[in-house]
Amino acid sequence: MTAPATTGPMVLADRVGKSFGSLRVLNGITLEVARGEVLAIVGPSGSGKSTFLRCINHLEQVNSGRLYVDGVLVGYAEKGDRLHELHPKLAARQRREIGMVFQHFNLFGHMTALENVTEAPIRVNKRRKDDAVEAARKLLDRVGLADKERSYPAQLSGGQQQRVAIARALAMEPKLMLFDEPTSALDPELVGEVLDVMRQLAVDGMTMIVVTHEMGFAREVCDQLVFMDAGVVVESGRPADVLSNPQRERTKAFLSKVL
Amino acid sequence: MTSTERAIAPDAADEAIKAVPLRHPGRWVGAAIVLLLLALFVYGAATNGNYHWDTYRSYLFDKRISTGAWNTLQLTFWAMVLGVVLGVVIAVMRLTPNPVLKAAAWGYLWVFRGTPVYVQLVFWGLFPSLYPHLNFGLPFVHQFAHANIQHVSAFFLFAALGLGLNESAYMAEIVRAGITSVPEGQTEAATALGMPWGLTMRRIVLPQAMRVIIPPTGNEVISMLKTTSLVTAVPYSLDLYGQQADISGVLFRPVPLLLVASTWYLAITSLLMIGQYFLEKRFARGATRHLTARQLRAAARAEVGFQSERGAR
Numbered sequence: 409m410t411a412p413a414t415t416g417p418m419v420l421a422d423r424v425g426k427s428f429g430s431l432r433v434l435n436g437i438t439l440e441v442a443r444g445e446v447l448a449i450v451g452p453s454g455s456g457k458s459t460f461l462r463c464i465n466h467l468e469q470v471n472s473g474r475l476y477v478d479g480v481l482v483g484y485a486e487k488g489d490r491l492h493e494l495h496p497k498l499a500a501r502q503r504r505e506i507g508m509v510f511q512h513f514n515l516f517g518h519m520t521a522l523e524n525v526t527e528a529p530i531r532v533n534k535r536r537k538d539d540a541v542e543a544a545r546k547l548l549d550r551v552g553l554a555d556k557e558r559s560y561p562a563q564l565s566g567g568q569q570q571r572v573a574i575a576r577a578l579a580m581e582p583k584l585m586l587f588d589e590p591t592s593a594l595d596p597e598l599v600g601e602v603l604d605v606m607r608q609l610a611v612d613g614m615t616m617i618v619v620t621h622e623m624g625f626a627r628e629v630c631d632q633l634v635f636m637d638a639g640v641v642v643e644s645g646r647p648a649d650v651l652s653n654p655q656r657e658r659t660k661a662f663l664s665k666v667l
Numbered sequence: 668m669t670s671t672e673r674a675i676a677p678d679a680a681d682e683a684i685k686a687v688p689l690r691h692p693g694r695w696v697g698a699a700i701v702l703l704l705l706a707l708f709v710y711g712a713a714t715n716g717n718y719h720w721d722t723y724r725s726y727l728f729d730k731r732i733s734t735g736a737w738n739t740l741q742l743t744f745w746a747m748v749l750g751v752v753l754g755v756v757i758a759v760m761r762l763t764p765n766p767v768l769k770a771a772a773w774g775y776l777w778v779f780r781g782t783p784v785y786v787q788l789v790f791w792g793l794f795p796s797l798y799p800h801l802n803f804g805l806p807f808v809h810q811f812a813h814a815n816i817q818h819v820s821a822f823f824l825f826a827a828l829g830l831g832l833n834e835s836a837y838m839a840e841i842v843r844a845g846i847t848s849v850p851e852g853q854t855e856a857a858t859a860l861g862m863p864w865g866l867t868m869r870r871i872v873l874p875q876a877m878r879v880i881i882p883p884t885g886n887e888v889i890s891m892l893k894t895t896s897l898v899t900a901v902p903y904s905l906d907l908y909g910q911q912a913d914i915s916g917v918l919f920r921p922v923p924l925l926l927v928a929s930t931w932y933l934a935i936t937s938l939l940m941i942g943q944y945f946l947e948k949r950f951a952r953g954a955t956r957h958l959t960a961r962q963l964r965a966a967a968r969a970e971v972g973f974q975s976e977r978g979a980r
Binding site for chain 2: 467500501504505507510515518519527558560561580
C-alpha cells in the first residue's frame with residue numbers, strides 16, 4: 409500500500425473500469441486532480457459521470473484499473489501482488505475524509521438542519537457535542553442559513569436544503585468534496601445561491617470534483633474540465649479552451665446543444 | 668339602489684360577508700333518530716333484569732378480575748416483546764442477500780401466518796407431551812442441563828411463546844415495509860459520511876421507518892390484548908377472560924361477567940390508544956412542513972428580540 413502522500417495528486421485514476429453485470433459503464437478513465445484543484449466533469453446522461461464520482465468514495469466498487477485518493481488505493485488493500493476487498497469498517501474510514509453532495513440533497517428527514525450537520529461528527533468522529541454544535545453553527549452561517557438551524561428539511565427550499573447538505577459534508581472536515589449534479593434538481597432562481605457557496609469553497613482552496621451541467625460555473629470556477637461520453641474521457645483541458653474550442657466531434661455536438 | 672350600484676359600493680369588498688346560513692334539516696332528523704335509538708337501548712339494558720347489573724357492580728373490581736387483567740397485560744407485553752424482536756430479526760433476514768436466510772424467513776412466515784393462532788396455542792399446550800425432556804447442550808455430543816417440563820407449570824410461558832411467535836410473523840412484514848419505505852438516498856448519504864451499516868440502521872433508517880411501523884404496531888398491540896383471550900386453548904386460565912369464565916361458571920351468570928371483562932378490555936385499549944397517539948407524534952418529526960410548537964416559540968422569540976433591538980437603536 410502506498411503511504412499517504414502530501415505532495416502527490418489528490419485523486420489519481422488509472423484506467424478505471426466499472427461494469428454493472430454485462431453493462432460496461434466506465435471504460436478506462438484516466439485523470440488526475442491536484443490539491444486545491446477544481447475539476448468539472450460534463451457529458452450527456454448515461455456517460456458514467458456519476459458512477460465515476462461514486463467510485464471515488466467507494467459507493468461503487470471499481471472493477472478494473474486503480475483509483476487513488478491522497479495516495480491511498482480506494483476500496484481495496486494491496487497485499488503482495490494481490491488485491492483484497494476492503495473491510496466495510498475500513499471503507500467507512502476512507503469515506504470520512506471525502507465529502508459528497510447529492511443531486512437530491514438526501515438530508516436526513518427526521519433531523520433539524522443543525523442535527524443533520526452534527527450527526528456524523530458526533531457519531532462517527534466522536535466529537536464532543538458542544539464542539540460539534542459550535543462548528544455546525546459556524547458552517548450554517550457560512551452557507552447563509554444561521555437562522556434555519558431548527559428547521560426540518562421539509563420546511564426548507566431546495567436551495568436551502570442543498571446548502572445544509574454542503575454544510576453537513578464540510579462538518580467532517582473533508583480533504584476532497586464531490587458534487588453530483590448539485591443544482592440539477594433546483595428551480596432556476598435557486599441555482600445561484602448554491603453555486604455561490606461552491607464558488608466560495610473553491611476560493612478557500614478546497615479540492616473539488618463537480619459533475620455539472622452549469623457551463624458558466626465550469627468556465628468561471630473550475631481549473632480543469634473533462635468531457636465524458638460512453639464511459640471514456642473524450643476530451644479534457646482548461647474549461648475555457650474546451651468550451652470555446654472543442655477538438656472532438658462528439659464534444660462539439662454536445663456543447664452545441666447545451667451552450 | 669340597483670345591483671350594479673351595490674357592487675361598486677366603496678367598502679363592500681372590505682366587509683366580512685354576513686350571509687344567512689344554509690339550514691340542514693336532514694342532519695337534525697338523522698341525529699334525533701340515532702339519539703332516540705341509543706336512549707331506548709340504554710333504557711332497555713338498564714331495566715332488563717337479565718343483565719344482572721348488581722352482579723356486574725359487585726364483580727367489576729373483584730380481586731380475581733383485576734389480577735386477571737394484570738396477567739392479560741403481562742401476556743400482551745411479553746408476546747409483543749417477543750413478536751417485535753423476532754419480527755425485526757426476520758425482517759432483516761428477508762432483506763439480506765443470503766438466499767438461505769431469506770428462504771428460512773419466508774418459510775417461517777408461511778407456517779406461522781398460514782395456521783390459526785388458536786391451533787398454534789393448542790400445539791404449545793401439547794409441547795410437554797411432544798418433548799417431555801428438554802436437553803441443553805451440543806446435539807449428539809454433550810448435554811449439560813436437563814429439564815422435565817411435564818412437571819413444570821409452564822402454561823403462562825407457553826401462552827406467551829405461542830402468541831409471540833405468531834405475532835413475530837406479522838411484525839416482520841410491518842418492519843420490512845417500514846425499512847423499505849425509507850428512500851435509498853438516506854442510506855447513501857449516511858454511508859458517504861463514513862457511517863457504518865449498524866449506525867446507519869440505528870440512527871438514520873429505523874427512526875424514519877418508525878413513522879411507518881408505529882401505527883400498525885399499535886393496532887397489533889390492541890389486537891394482541893384481545894387475542895390473549897384465546898390462551899384457554901393452552902390451557903392457561905389466569906388471564907382476564909379465563910378469570911371471568913371461572914367466576915361465571917360458579918354463578919351461572921355469564922352476561923354480567925362478560926360485561927365486566929369487556930369493560931376492562933375497553934379501558935386498557937383506551938389507555939393504549941392514548942399511548943399510541945403520543946408515540947406517533949414523537950416519530951412524525953420532520954414529516955410535515957408545518958412548524959412545531961417549539962419552532963413557533965423560537966420564531967416568536969427571535970421576532971421579539973429583533974424588534975427590541977430595533978427599538979433600542
